[in-house]
Amino acid sequence: MRLAGKTAIVTGAGAGIGRATAELFAREGAEVVIAELDADKGRAVETAIRESGGAALFIQTDVSDEDAMARMTEAAMARFGKIDILYNNAGGSTLNDGKLTDVSNDEFWLKMRVDLFGTWLGCRLVIPHMIEAGGGAIVNATSVNAIVGLNRSAYTAAKGGIISLTRALAVQYAEHRIRVNGIAPGGTLTERVQERLSGAGRVSAPPSDHLLGLSDPDDIAYAVLYLASDEARTTTGHIMVVDSGMTIH
Numbered sequence: 001m002r003l004a005g006k007t008a009i010v011t012g013a014g015a016g017i018g019r020a021t022a023e024l025f026a027r028e029g030a031e032v033v034i035a036e037l038d039a040d041k042g043r044a045v046e047t048a049i050r051e052s053g054g055a056a057l058f059i060q061t062d063v064s065d066e067d068a069m070a071r072m073t074e075a076a077m078a079r080f081g082k083i084d085i086l087y088n089n090a091g092g093s094t095l096n097d098g099k100l101t102d103v104s105n106d107e108f109w110l111k112m113r114v115d116l117f118g119t120w121l122g123c124r125l126v127i128p129h130m131i132e133a134g135g136g137a138i139v140n141a142t143s144v145n146a147i148v149g150l151n152r153s154a155y156t157a158a159k160g161g162i163i164s165l166t167r168a169l170a171v172q173y174a175e176h177r178i179r180v181n182g183i184a185p186g187g188t189l190t191e192r193v194q195e196r197l198s199g200a201g202r203v204s205a206p207p208s209d210h211l212l213g214l215s216d217p218d219d220i221a222y223a224v225l226y227l228a229s230d231e232a233r234t235t236t237g238h239i240m241v242v243d244s245g246m247t248i249h
């Protein structure tokens with residue numbers, strides 16, 4: 001029960017790493033707000049957590065929509081009275097991304113809106129409540145794509161912005177006991193990634209540069225749990241890489 005008594009918002013919690021993290025947070029005693037665009041997926045996670053004895057609230061949310069994010073934050077406050085943890089997880093690369101000269105400007109703005117602006121909005125809306133409560137923990141989802149040069153230009157630009165924003169906010173809000181960290185997964189076997197590896201998308205070979213094999217969503221969730229918990233009380237501005245050794249060689 002490492003998060004007993006805490007309230008956590010997880011964006012994009014309907015699938016993949018977000019779902020694994022929301023379910024882990026709930027098992028560790030947190031009340032979890034599932035801020036998810038896809039209503040079927042969001043409700044399914046809410047039901048699964050409640051059936052396991054946990055506390056969950058699904059709120060249909062597009063993280064790139066300021067009004068929707070404001071409504072979600074207010075609904076979380078109305079139900080639970082505080083927000084201790086925010087995991088800005090929603091996002092991910094698409095198969096329309098690639099080398100700069102092959103990628104449309106629309107793809108660039110999509111990644112800026114969902115990954116970077118979604119994270120910006122989450123922080124802007126939740127930090128005032130954390131200040132009022134005397135502290136909190138934010139974890140932002142970035143990627144190994146923002147650490148080593150890889151082939152997704154729009155996604156890489158957005159995730160790089162998230163790393164820089166994470167460090168700036170860690171400095172700006174330390175005086176309010178708000179910690180801001182990033183999680184940088186390598187290839188992680190979510191359903192979306194599994195689909196690509198099975199040949200449904202352009203990517204069909206598992207990357208051999210992951211020395212211990214690809215991560216499961218739970219492997220990332222456990223790292224996020226640490227960053228979100230009081231065990232990390234002096235860890236801030238840190239980008240935790242969980243990539244099976246991919247970026248070290």
Ligand SMILES: NC(=O)c1ccc[n+]([C@@H]2O[C@H](COP(=O)([O-])OP(=O)(O)OC[C@H]3O[C@@H](n4cnc5c(N)ncnc54)[C@H](O)[C@@H]3O)[C@@H](O)[C@H]2O)c1
Nearest residue numbers: 012014015016017037062063090091092141143187188190
């Ligand atoms: N899976 C990987 O290999 C990997 C690697 C590095 C980083 N990441 C990052 O981890 C995060 C989660 O990735 P994943 O693979 O679990 O993704 P996923 O596609 O499995 O799940 C993403 C969830 O977010 C929801 N979502 C999408 N757009 C949204 C929006 N605008 N508002 C609210 N919800 C929205 C989707 O409906 C889905 O439920 C992303 O930020 C991704 O960039 C993933």
